[in-house]
Each structure stands twice: as structure tokens, then as C-alpha cells.
Amino acid sequence: MVKRNESGSAEWIERDHAAVTPAIYRYTDIVFQRGEGVYLYDVEGRRYLDFAAGIATMNVGHCHPAVVEAICQQARLLTHAACHVGYMTPYVELVEAVKAVAPGVLKNGKAVLMNSGSEAVETGIKLARYVTNRPMILAFTDSFHGRPMGALALTATSTVYRRRLSGLLTGVYHTPYPYCYRCPLKHKSPETCGLACLNLVEKALQTVVPPEDLAGIIVEPIIGEGGYIVPPDGFLQGLREICDRHGVLLIADEVQTGLGRTGKMFAVEHWDVVPDIVCLGKAIGGGLPLAGVLARADLMDAWPPAAHGTTFGGNPVACRAGLATLRIVQEENLIDNAISVGDHIQSRFREAQKELPIIGDVRGKGLMVAAELVNPDGSPAREVIKKVTKEIGDHGVAIIKCGASSLRIAPPLIITQEQADEGVDIIIEVLRRYQW
Numbered sequence: 001m002v003k004r005n006e007s008g009s010a011e012w013i014e015r016d017h018a019a020v021t022p023a024i025y026r027y028t029d030i031v032f033q034r035g036e037g038v039y040l041y042d043v044e045g046r047r048y049l050d051f052a053a054g055i056a057t058m059n060v061g062h063c064h065p066a067v068v069e070a071i072c073q074q075a076r077l078l079t080h081a082a083c084h085v086g087y088m089t090p091y092v093e094l095v096e097a098v099k100a101v102a103p104g105v106l107k108n109g110k111a112v113l114m115n116s117g118s119e120a121v122e123t124g125i126k127l128a129r130y131v132t133n134r135p136m137i138l139a140f141t142d143s144f145h146g147r148p149m150g151a152l153a154l155t156a157t158s159t160v161y162r163r164r165l166s167g168l169l170t171g172v173y174h175t176p177y178p179y180c181y182r183c184p185l186k187h188k189s190p191e192t193c194g195l196a197c198l199n200l201v202e203k204a205l206q207t208v209v210p211p212e213d214l215a216g217i218i219v220e221p222i223i224g225e226g227g228y229i230v231p232p233d234g235f236l237q238g239l240r241e242i243c244d245r246h247g248v249l250l251i252a253d254e255v256q257t258g259l260g261r262t263g264k265m266f267a268v269e270h271w272d273v274v275p276d277i278v279c280l281g282k283a284i285g286g287g288l289p290l291a292g293v294l295a296r297a298d299l300m301d302a303w304p305p306a307a308h309g310t311t312f313g314g315n316p317v318a319c320r321a322g323l324a325t326l327r328i329v330q331e332e333n334l335i336d337n338a339i340s341v342g343d344h345i346q347s348r349f350r351e352a353q354k355e356l357p358i359i360g361d362v363r364g365k366g367l368m369v370a371a372e373l374v375n376p377d378g379s380p381a382r383e384v385i386k387k388v389t390k391e392i393g394d395h396g397v398a399i400i401k402c403g404a405s406s407l408r409i410a411p412p413l414i415i416t417q418e419q420a421d422e423g424v425d426i427i428i429e430v431l432r433r434y435q436w
Contacts, residue, residue: 008031009043012031029394030048035050035061036063037414038415039062048396048398049398049411049419050062052410053411055282056282056410057282057283058287059283059325059334059412060329060334060414067325070286071286074090074317074320080312080315083313083314088314088319091319093323094319098294099111099294102266103268104274106294109296110301111295112300112314113291114291114313117255117256117282119148120255121255123308124277127277127308129216131249135215136214137173138174138209138216140174141176143156143157144220145220145253149169152168156174157225178193178194181360185200194235195238198234201242214248217239217250218253220257221236222267223403224368227370233271236271239273249276250273250275251279252267253279255281256281257368258282259284259325259326260329260335260366261283262366264366277299278294284326286322286325289312290322337414341367341415344417345409346362346364350362356428356431358384358434358435359371360374361374369410370406370408373388373431374405375436380403381434382405387434388431391433392430409423
């Protein structure tokens with residue numbers, strides 16, 4: 001177990017509680033000071049294996065020398081000028097680099113850069129509503145698209161986010177996402193679960209959402225915050241077909257899944273689906289605030305000048321960090337590493353599942369892995385997960401949850417199999433104490 005000098009951490013936590021809103025929830029009691037590669041260090045100098053990666057953000061690890069050098073070089077040249085005042089070369093270069101790895105027609109698309117994933121989502125739905133002149137957006141239960149009032153109208157992972165907030169963006173309708181382990185329609189197989197959820201989309205278009213009023217369907221190719229839920233084969237393809245049939249835009253929220261995390265540059269590529277609009281964030285900034293929306297060129301060109309904008313979006317320092325990050329993902333074959341190490345992590349948890357029934361389900365793609373914890377009756381282990389994440393942190397692994405009770409395993413893509421085993425060993429040992 002990691003032993004910390006509690007006086008240092010305790011003092012900082014006390015100061016935080018006196019100055020920062022309790023709305024900012026903390027999964028662990030670790031006070032971070034620095035990071036290097038796949039490790040974080042607290043104020044007492046103790047080391048933690050990072051299975052959270054800044055919430056699936058630090059794809060190339062902490063303080064990668066190439067990213068640090070890119071940041072320093074750009075900071076010496078220009079830290080801010082604003083995209084509305086003039087043109088900035090890092091902005092253009094990053095957009096070109098993202099287009100080069102994008103699927104299908106998006107290689108010839110156009111983009112706008114923002115500051116956060118939530119902003120990217122709101123930009124994506126704003127674009128869809130503007131260019132189609134239609135007022136409605138269809139989203140899914142268990143989805144998380146952000147906390148600002150527009151993105152929050154799409155978010156449907158928990159009532160905690162929406163409580164006392166009735167004035168959200170209007171024109172949003174939700175249907176079930178195929179969470180096959182806990183199928184909302186009680187189906188027993190992924191095939192029938194996915195088809196049933198597609199049928200409910202069709203039913204909604206027949207009863208409550210006139211297709212001619214629907215601007216877009218927004219979907220996480222793999223649910224993130226809501227539980228790392230992988231849809232069954234055919235679901236995303238079915239959404240693409242529905243959109244094509246009704247002239248609706250398919251919007252992929254790749255804020256958490258994008259840039260290699262799932263074993264593809266974009267998660268939609270697992271199913272050979274090309275969306276009309278893609279929202280990006282998290283990893284795209286290499287640890288700095290940056291996000292973007294990439295869409296078909298004809299859609300972006302339908303926006304007149306000044307129809308959208310931002311003061312800080314596309315900040316040149318963040319763009320240079322993003323360019324370095326994308327280059328590292330490609331040159332160091334981190335997508336292949338995400339596949340091999342991610343598969344190994346899943347196999348370790350599936351083996352542990354045989355003797356630890358608290359592990360109800362193991363799922364994911366690449367280094368986007370969830371181990372869902374359950375009570376003896378099969379219900380989500382909501383109270384246990386809170387204790388487990390903190391205890392795992394006390395033993396030297398920084399980890400967070402997703403969904404009601406799933407351990408979220410999303411380390412940097414540079415992690416080795418040996419480092420992954422180090423973390424999984426600790427997690428399994430902690431889970432043994434919660435057996436029933």
C-alpha cells in the first residue's frame with residue numbers, strides 16, 4: 001500500500017474545500033503534483049499508475065518530451081491571437097492533420113476548433129440545426145455529451161446532472177441505447193437488443209419526432225461516461241441507414257473515443273460507418289484545452305461568416321500540442337498497442353471474473369475497458385464502487401468509475417503489458433476484499 005505523509009495532502013485538501021465548490025466531485029484523495037509517462041506523483045512524491053489518463057485524455061502519457069517541446073517552442077512564438085483577428089498556422093496544420101486520418105468523405109471535410117468536448121457537441125448540434133433548418137435532435141439514454149445547458153439537454157446518464165434544470169435546450173428526444181448487459185427492453189442477446197433499440201428509433205419517427213423536423217441523431221459510438229458500453233454490430237450501421245433515408249445528419253460524439261483510444265483512430269471505424277459530423281475533444285489537445293468539429297465540407301460551407309466563433313478555440317499552443325500528440329500516436333504505433341494491451345486487460349478481468357462474482361461484466365475496445373461491479377442480486381454495486389476507487393488509489397493506481405458501478409480503465413496508450421498487469425493485480429486484490 002502507498003503510504004503518504006497525510007499532513008501535506010490533508011493541508012491541500014482542506015484548502016481546496018475552503019476555496020472550491022463541492023460540485024467538483026473527486027474519485028480519489030490523491031493530490032497530484034506531477035506526471036511522467038503512465039505515472040502520476042502526489043505532493044509527497046508517491047507514485048501512482050494512471051488508469052484514468054485525465055479522463056481518457058492523456059493518450060501519449062504525461063509530459064511526453066515531444067509534446068512538451070512543441071508547447072515550449074510555440075509559447076516562445078505566440079500564445080494567443082484569436083482566430084477572428086487573423087489566421088494562425090498551427091490551427092490550419094492541426095485541422096489538416098485530423099482530416100488526413102478521418103474516415104470517408106470527412107477527409108475532404110472542414111473543421112472548426114473549440115475549447116472543450118461540451119463546446120464541440122454544442123457546435124455540432126448548432127451546425128446540424130442551422131444547415132437543415134430543422135429544430136429537433138435525437139439522442140440516447142446512458143449518453144454523456146457535457147454539462148452546459150445545450151449539451152446537458154442531450155446527456156442522459158444520470159438525473160444528478162439534470163436535477164432542478166428545467167430550462168434546457170428544447171427539441172431533444174431520447175431513445176434507449178443498446179446496453180446489452182442490462183438491456184432496457186430485457187432482451188437476452190446483443191443482436192435482438194440492438195435491433196429493438198433501432199426499432200424504437202423508427203417508432204419515435206412515426207409517433208413523436210416528425211422526420212422532417214429532425215436535424216440530427218447524435219450518438220457516442222461507444223458510450224463513455226455512461227459505462228463504456230459497446231453497441232452490438234449493426235446498431236451504428238442501422239442509424240446511418242435511418243439518417244440517409246430521412247435526410248437526417250448523423251453526429252458522432254468522439255470526444256472520448258477519438259484519436260486511437262479504442263484501437264481505431266475513430267471509433268466509428270469499427271463498424272465502417274462515416275458520420276456527417278464528428279465532435280472531438282480530450283486527447284486532441286495533448287493535455288491542453290482543445291476540441292473541434294469536423295464535418296462534411298458542404299455542411300460547413302453552409303455557415304456564413306460570423307455564424308459561429310470563439311475567443312480561445314484553436315489556441316496555437318494547444319494546436320501544437322495536439323499536432324505532436326497525433327504524430328506520436330501514429331509514429332509510435334499506439335493504436336496497435338491499445339489493441340494488444342487492451343485485449344490483455346480484458347482477458348485478465350474475464351479470468352478473474354470466474355472467481356470474483358462481484359465482476360458482473362467486462363467489456364470495451366482498445367484501451368477503453370470497463371469492469372462492471374454488481375451486488376449479489378445482480379444490481380449495480382453503487383456504494384461499493386465509491387469505496388473501491390478510493391482504495392485502489394490508496395494502493396497506487398489512479399482510477400475512476402463510469403456508469404452506475406463500472407471501473408473505468410483508460411490508461412495512456414503508451415502503457416506496456418507489464419505496467420497494465422501491475423495495475424490489474426492491484427485492482428483484483430482490492431476486489432477480493434469485497435467478495436460476497
